[in-house]
Amino acid sequence: MLNGHFRARASGGGKKERTRAALVDAAIKVVAEKGMDALKISDITTAADMANGTFYNHFEDKEEILREAAYGIAVEISRQLDAGMAGIKDGPTRVALATWRFIEIAVAEPDWAAVLLDSVDHVPQLNDDVASYMRSDLQLGVTQGKFDIEVTKFLVDQIMALIGAALRKQLQNGPDKEVTREVCENILRMLGMTPAKARKIIATVRAAA
Amino acid sequence: MLNGHFRARASGGGKKERTRAALVDAAIKVVAEKGMDALKISDITTAADMANGTFYNHFEDKEEILREAAYGIAVEISRQLDAGMAGIKDGPTRVALATWRFIEIAVAEPDWAAVLLDSVDHVPQLNDDVASYMRSDLQLGVTQGKFDIEVTKFLVDQIMALIGAALRKQLQNGPDKEVTREVCENILRMLGMTPAKARKIIATVRAAA
Amino acid sequence: MLNGHFRARASGGGKKERTRAALVDAAIKVVAEKGMDALKISDITTAADMANGTFYNHFEDKEEILREAAYGIAVEISRQLDAGMAGIKDGPTRVALATWRFIEIAVAEPDWAAVLLDSVDHVPQLNDDVASYMRSDLQLGVTQGKFDIEVTKFLVDQIMALIGAALRKQLQNGPDKEVTREVCENILRMLGMTPAKARKIIATVRAAA
Amino acid sequence: MLNGHFRARASGGGKKERTRAALVDAAIKVVAEKGMDALKISDITTAADMANGTFYNHFEDKEEILREAAYGIAVEISRQLDAGMAGIKDGPTRVALATWRFIEIAVAEPDWAAVLLDSVDHVPQLNDDVASYMRSDLQLGVTQGKFDIEVTKFLVDQIMALIGAALRKQLQNGPDKEVTREVCENILRMLGMTPAKARKIIATVRAAA
DNA sequence: GATGAATGAGTATTCATTCAT
DNA sequence: AATGAATGAATACTCATTCAT
Numbered sequence: 001m002l003n004g005h006f007r008a009r010a011s012g013g014g015k016k017e018r019t020r021a022a023l024v025d026a027a028i029k030v031v032a033e034k035g036m037d038a039l040k041i042s043d044i045t046t047a048a049d050m051a052n053g054t055f056y057n058h059f060e061d062k063e064e065i066l067r068e069a070a071y072g073i074a075v076e077i078s079r080q081l082d083a084g085m086a087g088i089k090d091g092p093t094r095v096a097l098a099t100w101r102f103i104e105i106a107v108a109e110p111d112w113a114a115v116l117l118d119s120v121d122h123v124p125q126l127n128d129d130v131a132s133y134m135r136s137d138l139q140l141g142v143t144q145g146k147f148d149i150e151v152t153k154f155l156v157d158q159i160m161a162l163i164g165a166a167l168r169k170q171l172q173n174g175p176d177k178e179v180t181r182e183v184c185e186n187i188l189r190m191l192g193m194t195p196a197k198a199r200k201i202i203a204t205v206r207a208a209a
Numbered sequence: 210m211l212n213g214h215f216r217a218r219a220s221g222g223g224k225k226e227r228t229r230a231a232l233v234d235a236a237i238k239v240v241a242e243k244g245m246d247a248l249k250i251s252d253i254t255t256a257a258d259m260a261n262g263t264f265y266n267h268f269e270d271k272e273e274i275l276r277e278a279a280y281g282i283a284v285e286i287s288r289q290l291d292a293g294m295a296g297i298k299d300g301p302t303r304v305a306l307a308t309w310r311f312i313e314i315a316v317a318e319p320d321w322a323a324v325l326l327d328s329v330d331h332v333p334q335l336n337d338d339v340a341s342y343m344r345s346d347l348q349l350g351v352t353q354g355k356f357d358i359e360v361t362k363f364l365v366d367q368i369m370a371l372i373g374a375a376l377r378k379q380l381q382n383g384p385d386k387e388v389t390r391e392v393c394e395n396i397l398r399m400l401g402m403t404p405a406k407a408r409k410i411i412a413t414v415r416a417a418a
Numbered sequence: 419m420l421n422g423h424f425r426a427r428a429s430g431g432g433k434k435e436r437t438r439a440a441l442v443d444a445a446i447k448v449v450a451e452k453g454m455d456a457l458k459i460s461d462i463t464t465a466a467d468m469a470n471g472t473f474y475n476h477f478e479d480k481e482e483i484l485r486e487a488a489y490g491i492a493v494e495i496s497r498q499l500d501a502g503m504a505g506i507k508d509g510p511t512r513v514a515l516a517t518w519r520f521i522e523i524a525v526a527e528p529d530w531a532a533v534l535l536d537s538v539d540h541v542p543q544l545n546d547d548v549a550s551y552m553r554s555d556l557q558l559g560v561t562q563g564k565f566d567i568e569v570t571k572f573l574v575d576q577i578m579a580l581i582g583a584a585l586r587k588q589l590q591n592g593p594d595k596e597v598t599r600e601v602c603e604n605i606l607r608m609l610g611m612t613p614a615k616a617r618k619i620i621a622t623v624r625a626a627a
Numbered sequence: 628m629l630n631g632h633f634r635a636r637a638s639g640g641g642k643k644e645r646t647r648a649a650l651v652d653a654a655i656k657v658v659a660e661k662g663m664d665a666l667k668i669s670d671i672t673t674a675a676d677m678a679n680g681t682f683y684n685h686f687e688d689k690e691e692i693l694r695e696a697a698y699g700i701a702v703e704i705s706r707q708l709d710a711g712m713a714g715i716k717d718g719p720t721r722v723a724l725a726t727w728r729f730i731e732i733a734v735a736e737p738d739w740a741a742v743l744l745d746s747v748d749h750v751p752q753l754n755d756d757v758a759s760y761m762r763s764d765l766q767l768g769v770t771q772g773k774f775d776i777e778v779t780k781f782l783v784d785q786i787m788a789l790i791g792a793a794l795r796k797q798l799q800n801g802p803d804k805e806v807t808r809e810v811c812e813n814i815l816r817m818l819g820m821t822p823a824k825a826r827k828i829i830a831t832v833r834a835a836a
Numbered sequence: 837g838a839t840g841a842a843t844g845a846g847t848a849t850t851c852a853t854t855c856a857t
Numbered sequence: 858a859a860t861g862a863a864t865g866a867a868t869a870c871t872c873a874t875t876c877a878t
Binding site: 050 | 861862863864865866
Binding site: 053061062 | 846847848849850851857
């Protein structure tokens with residue numbers, strides 16, 4: 001992967017910028033293959049086709065590049081998500097659509113999904129960002145009388161756990177719309193919607209996504 | 210912890226058995242403290258107050274003792290769970306009660322909870338065992354017309370993800386019955402029960418647990 | 419130190435000369451701070467506010483710049499020393515005055531003292547130059563019947579060891595005329611003068627220096 | 628050097644003790660050859676004919692083994708010195724004899740001399756120990772009216788500098804009694820004795836040593 | 837079986853040096 | 858000449874594993 005996503009994005013910048021981005025791409029690839037805990041600096045530089053020492057011209061340590069990778073991915077997914085969420089006013093639809101599209105985007109770039117899953121433990125900041133994004137839509141649904149539940153930090157944890165399981169499943173078995181549909185329905189039901197209503201929302205979302 | 214749970218259980222066996230069990234206890238303690246990935250053999254033997262090399266008289270490698278630790282914990286929790294489940298015939302009640310008690314037991318022995326959470330990734334067999342345990346109760350609820358959902362492998366994954374999040378939360382913040390209640394309700398709602406019915410079941414379960 | 423001693427001296431020369439001198443100044447500063455063994459090329463260029471690679475446009479390697487720095491300092495101190503020595507005909511007075519002023523000059527520019535001390539091991543040529551400077555005054559004193567000793571290479575080593583200890587002391591504790599006085603007296607006594615005569619010479623020298 | 632001094636001394640102890648001692652012997656040898664600053668762990672283990680990692684079973688880091696080596700040498704030299712100093716009551720004789728024998732012992736085992744010289748910078752404690760040893764003899768000479776000088780910390784530094792120069796000389800050129808004699812005389816003269824008296828003391832000492 | 841010293845492969849990190857711009 | 862990114866050899870240190878006692 002001499003030209004991953006971040007490398008491509010950095011093609012306008014200077015040489016330093018490009019090398020740095022290439023290292024981030026390589027790190028993402030390696031984390032996806034071996035997991036964060038087994039990550040070695042030399043894996044990254046080998047994947048980026050660079051000398052070992054080059055890593056240290058750009059990053060202080062492993063943590064730094066992982067944080068940057070996770071963040072970069074999160075930002076990019078955010079960007080793609082936001083694009084399609086604009087005019088949606090219905091709480092349940094927003095929740096389901098965001099979930100659906102998030103999973104689709106992540107699964108389309110499986111390395112990203114893998115890094116995000118690993119990042120949950122290593123980059124706490126990421127959790128907080130996603131959480132606050134989610135809370136407002138949840139609150140919206142409650143205010144609209146569509147959700148029958150109290151919006152707590154732990155509720156957000158629960159939803160993220162469900163989404164995480166869906167990502168993991170598709171990482172193992174490949175993309176599977178049924179899994180995506182199930183998790184979206186599960187979330188809506190958990191939030192207090194009847195199975196019937198949940199199914200209806202999902203049908204709309206499926207078409208829109 | 211010179212006399213952890215497994216050491217105590219093995220007190221009837223031979224010396225070999227006791228040493229092995231003491232190592233397992235030590236491994237559990239250390240995994241709970243540092244996590245599986247950071248685990249060192251010397252941590253285990255030090256915690257067991259033994260010499261370095263003794264480990265290899267009993268286990269082939271790290272994997273083996275971890276598998277044994279996770280499995281031992283699962284068996285023990287199973288045993289405690291089963292004790293209280295006899296006689297319960299109602300599907301939702303079985304699901305909620307099993308969840309409630311599982312969490313209570315695991316959280317009461319936080320080292321166990323920590324090992325189980327780490328084991329999800331490392332000991333796949335464990336998942337399958339829990340899954341089959343759960344499936345029958347889920348199926349029961351469906352058959353009884355209490356759950357409006359299709360019982361799939363992925364559904365079990367989803368439930369386990371919710372339970373995992375609850376364990377994690379209580380490992381961080383200490384025991385919290387509200388969290389346990391929330392996750393039980395969430396599961397029942399996800400399975401298609403109305404919030405009201407779910408709440409009612411949980412009230413019963415809470416009293417029984 | 420964008421304008422150290424050597425940089426200033428080179429202000430008449432070409433650009434190349436000025437850059438080279440600035441690097442020497444930077445090297446002196448860094449050696450004084452960290453010692454020769456801990457010296458890094460990047461320390462020098464950073465101190466000189468230049469790019470890493472610039473160093474190699476001017477010096478073959480570390481040794482070269484260190485030799486140049488030590489030599490430059492020695493030459494400069496020589497120049498300052500010589501200025502005050504003209505006209506002094508008495509051997510003991512020459513030895514004491516040269517010692518006194520050498521120490522004063524070196525201690526006034528502590529970076530120089532530090533580099534000289536470190537250079538003793540690394541730039542043997544330096545030793546020889548100082549030695550021959552010293553020998554003639556020693557010989558003079560002997561010829562004048564003031565010193566009762568045989569002038570050998572080792573005698574010069576001994577004197578230099580005494581002076582080195584005085585420099586080290588003042589580098590650690592800051593300038594201290596008492597130390598300077600003691601070392602001058604010690605040298606004269608070692609050369610065979612009575613304590614009383616030595617003290618008298620030093621009194622004169624102290625006033626002259 | 629599979630059986631250096633410390634290894635031999637440890638032959639009574641356990642395996643651990645012997646390995647540790649062998650490493651110290653190896654370290655001394657390597658420091659003598661390359662100097663302390665260029666010392667590599669792998670040099671030590673190679674010289675001791677051991678695996679790289681063995682070092683870390685016995686020492687925390689480089690500093691620790693160097694400190695131990697320097698101390699071991701100092702202790703051993705002390706032991707040998709003390710043996711011959713017992714009945715000597717005359718201050719100047721004590722100072723000269725201790726100096727003479729110290730140099731002889733150190734030069735007879737040139738690795739020790741090399742390590743001691745390097746240790747001056749790295750093991751400050753060593754200086755203090757030698758200094759207090761020396762002070763009492765100096766003070767004795769003053770009290771006896773043989774030395775005409777004030778005993779200061781700096782005076783001790785001066786004497787040590789003279790001795791250091793003598794060690795260095797003989798390390799380079801091999802043992803040389805003339806050098807030893809000169810430094811002893813120089814010290815006595817520096818302490819305020821006349822050349823004649825100094826020479827007389829040295830003649831006695833030379834015979835005794 | 838238990839011990840713990842020895843092993844050595846594996847990994848992170850530094851830094852002198854090169855070289856394309 | 859100056860720049861500074863890239864290089865990769867050198868080195869410290871860790872830790873699973875072996876094995877003689």
